[in-house]
Amino acid sequence: xxxxxxxxxxxxxxxxNDYRIPSYDGKGDPDLKLSALTRASEFALVxxxxxxxxxxxxxxxxxxxxxxxxxxxxxPYEFLxxxxxxxxxPFDKLPLTLHDSRAGMxxxxxxxxxxxxxxxxxxxxxxxxxxxQIRPAPLKDPLVVxxxxxxxxxxxxxxxxxxxxxxxxxxxxxxxxxxxxxIEIDDEEMTDSNTDRGGILKLEFARRVGQAVYVHVxxxxxx
Numbered sequence: 001x002x003x004x005x006x007x008x009x010x011x012x013x014x015x016x017n018d019y020r021i022p023s024y025d026g027k028g029d030p031d032l033k034l035s036a037l038t039r040a041s042e043f044a045l046v047x048x049x050x051x052x053x054x055x056x057x058x059x060x061x062x063x064x065x066x067x068x069x070x071x072x073x074x075x076p077y078e079f080l081x082x083x084x085x086x087x088x089x090p091f092d093k094l095p096l097t098l099h100d101s102r103a104g105m106x107x108x109x110x111x112x113x114x115x116x117x118x119x120x121x122x123x124x125x126x127x128x129x130x131x132x133q134i135r136p137a138p139l140k141d142p143l144v145v146x147x148x149x150x151x152x153x154x155x156x157x158x159x160x161x162x163x164x165x166x167x168x169x170x171x172x173x174x175x176x177x178x179x180x181x182x183i184e185i186d187d188e189e190m191t192d193s194n195t196d197r198g199g200i201l202k203l204e205f206a207r208r209v210g211q212a213v214y215v216h217v218x219x220x221x222x223x
Contacts, residue, residue: 005107009116016070026134036074043081060088096146104198108145119145158215170203184214
């Protein structure tokens, strides 16, 4: 799933075929050779373990004809590895968000359509793809991407209120990594949580319109 969410929503049309573009630093044109090699590696993954459910979703991703490699570089991979008879599952049934706490990464997209909004946060940097453009995402304002609400916070605390159209998943980014925080919510007991290695904090709470949520570093008690 992380492989699929790592792609920008929009495809890149080339004379020989369309390409899906893995995310990169956003500078310059995409590397189509890398895109071809990425597709080839996905053929190998499906061939290695075709019965796993995640590979069946990946196979569904690979089956669309307009992405078949037709260049002199890519066609041999398509011939040797592609298996058009292997059934695949529709990839658009996959979740729209992925928080990889072990790697400290967050991916979100608004849909599986090519005009979707896409967001990633990794290595302390956010990136946004919207309206066909790649741009940095410093996130001065809250960002809603599909089912995810994404907020950035100062180094120590954050306070916000839940709106009526609050998304299902909430993520705070830009905090110090592996740091404990107290989570205080109106009419609920205080809980604690900690950021992952990338400084991402996932919030899980029962959403009520207008409720206040406070996230702050717990106070230390002097010995």
